[in-house]
Amino acid sequence: MTRGLPTLKKGLLLHTKHHSIMSQKILLTSKEIAIILHRLACQLIEKHLDFSNTILIGIQPRGTFLAERLKTLLESDYQIKDVALGYLDITFFRDDFRRTDKLLEANQTKIDFLVEGKNVIFIDDVLYTGRSIRSALTAIQSFGRPSEIELLVLIDRRFSRHLPIQPDYRGRQVDAINNEKVIVSWQEHENEDAVYLVTN
Amino acid sequence: MKELSVNHLLGIKYINENDINLIFETADHFKEVINRPIKKVPSLRDITIANIFFENSTRTKLSFELAQKRLSADVISFSAAQSSVKKGETLIDTVNNILAMKVDMVVMRHSHPGSAYFLSQNVKASIINAGDGAHEHPTQGLLDSYSIREKLGEVGGKKVVIVGDILHSRVALSNIYALQMQGAEVKVCGPKTLIPKYIESLGVTVEPNLRKALEWCDVANMLRVQNERMDINYFPSTREYAQQYGVDKALLDSLSKEIVIMHPGPINRGVEISSDVADSQQSVILNQVENGVAVRMAVIYLLASKIK
Numbered sequence: 001m002t003r004g005l006p007t008l009k010k011g012l013l014l015h016t017k018h019h020s021i022m023s024q025k026i027l028l029t030s031k032e033i034a035i036i037l038h039r040l041a042c043q044l045i046e047k048h049l050d051f052s053n054t055i056l057i058g059i060q061p062r063g064t065f066l067a068e069r070l071k072t073l074l075e076s077d078y079q080i081k082d083v084a085l086g087y088l089d090i091t092f093f094r095d096d097f098r099r100t101d102k103l104l105e106a107n108q109t110k111i112d113f114l115v116e117g118k119n120v121i122f123i124d125d126v127l128y129t130g131r132s133i134r135s136a137l138t139a140i141q142s143f144g145r146p147s148e149i150e151l152l153v154l155i156d157r158r159f160s161r162h163l164p165i166q167p168d169y170r171g172r173q174v175d176a177i178n179n180e181k182v183i184v185s186w187q188e189h190e191n192e193d194a195v196y197l198v199t200n
Numbered sequence: 201m202k203e204l205s206v207n208h209l210l211g212i213k214y215i216n217e218n219d220i221n222l223i224f225e226t227a228d229h230f231k232e233v234i235n236r237p238i239k240k241v242p243s244l245r246d247i248t249i250a251n252i253f254f255e256n257s258t259r260t261k262l263s264f265e266l267a268q269k270r271l272s273a274d275v276i277s278f279s280a281a282q283s284s285v286k287k288g289e290t291l292i293d294t295v296n297n298i299l300a301m302k303v304d305m306v307v308m309r310h311s312h313p314g315s316a317y318f319l320s321q322n323v324k325a326s327i328i329n330a331g332d333g334a335h336e337h338p339t340q341g342l343l344d345s346y347s348i349r350e351k352l353g354e355v356g357g358k359k360v361v362i363v364g365d366i367l368h369s370r371v372a373l374s375n376i377y378a379l380q381m382q383g384a385e386v387k388v389c390g391p392k393t394l395i396p397k398y399i400e401s402l403g404v405t406v407e408p409n410l411r412k413a414l415e416w417c418d419v420a421n422m423l424r425v426q427n428e429r430m431d432i433n434y435f436p437s438t439r440e441y442a443q444q445y446g447v448d449k450a451l452l453d454s455l456s457k458e459i460v461i462m463h464p465g466p467i468n469r470g471v472e473i474s475s476d477v478a479d480s481q482q483s484v485i486l487n488q489v490e491n492g493v494a495v496r497m498a499v500i501y502l503l504a505s506k507i508k
Contacts (some may be wrong), residue, residue: 092229092240093241097504098504098505103202103505106226109232121482138242142237142238142239142241143237
């Protein structure tokens with residue numbers, strides 16, 4: 001299984017290959033992330049109650065960690081049974097094929113159920129231009145016609161949208177300019193829960 | 201940076217192991233795509249592909265066309281029987297006329313070895329070789345390895361015997377290159393008249409006895425006897441060939457282990473393999489066909505990503 005993960009190691013972040021000095025600022029600490037995850041879980045329950053007709057879809061590669069966290073939280077802390085979770089890879093639906101120098105590498109899609117007539121919640125870590133979500137809206141149609149689709153993101157980068165796409169649930173809104181990068185790291189993968197704002 | 205090392209797929213000989221791995225990883229994703237309720241992705245919306253077949257083909261042509269359509273490419277197909285080639289037009293002229301209609305990629309099958317390479321040197325388009333004479337058939341070589349990888353977990357370290365008409369077979373050559381590149385051991389088995397004289401210079405060994413070859417191998421790739429390419433009699437009769445080099449269920453069951461049976465198709469049932477073998481659990485013949493579409497999608501996707 002490939003997930004195309006940018007690795008983030010503490011201490012290494014300030015040195016890049018190109019010798020440019022980056023500065024980083026912490027946007028969310030692990031404690032803040034924990035509080036936000038609980039709030040997002042409660043907001044989801046308020047709308048979707050027992051999740052009997054609702055499906056969580058983590059957008060590959062980085063939305064899957066958040067989606068897994070929310071599923072675990074809903075099941076363990078809020079006693080919701082068997083929350084359906086899938087992963088959607090949008091690579092083959094992107095609008096920049098042959099427009100970047102890099103090959104668009106795919107990740108695993110894992111949707112073991114039909115989404116026909118379901119309430120689908122797309123989950124991603126950062127909402128930036130909105131192009132990934134545009135691709136995801138097309139990609140999900142290969143698995144049926146959902147009744148409705150909502151969007152949940154941990155970080156909403158305001159003022160940077162290329163398309164008219166907005167989240168229904170957001171963890172934190174951030175004003176970041178174009179040469180700044182928002183990096184979300186997860187305990188499961190980078191050994192800490194944190195969100196950084198990195199400037200080149 | 202991950203990408204193919206080539207701009208054309210002319211043969212396995214011209215690519216490397218990293219390319220094969222990248223093609224297989226990409227094919228894994230396309231295999232998932234072609235098993236979805238809606239089996240189409242829009243990646244190649246603005247790419248036009250011409251399938252030019254100067255030699256008969258059913259399965260390869262269908263497989264390529266389906267792969268292209270699943271990727272949303274525009275496709276034009278033609279076979280030589282209906283073309284101006286019959287009126288004396290040269291290959292370069294034929295292809296350049298097609299390219300003048302704004303075609304980005306050409307998939308070609310031709311009876312002359314080296315024709316795909318020749319084309320890649322002379323026209324401006326990405327070329328995929330769909331078989332050039334008795335030279336190479338790279339996508340078949342790839343999908344055979346992919347099917348072994350799927351069935352046995354990996355290709356490296358496996359023992360593969362290619363049985364039958366090696367002399368006329370482009371499938372054999374592409375398979376030998378692909379398998380060796382991935383660290384598999386290859387033997388060939390067949391009547392001496394159908395084994396090329398210098399085959400051992402490729403690093404394969406010849407085993408004239410079918411039973412010994414099958415006892416040795418993990419996978420047996422049974423090739424079709426290509427009667428249409430045989431200008432002389434290479435063996436006394438089809439019946440004798442079937443007795444010496446045909447695999448039937450009794451022979452398979454008498455082996456000390458269970459081996460995987462492959463065949464690139466079309467099968468001459470009762471000649472190189474019997475019906476009960478072709479339809480048995482050990483045969484992956486139809487998996488090869490399914491994997492063919494996924495592997496070709498991967499090759500086309502990866503080559504198209506290099507068209508700027």
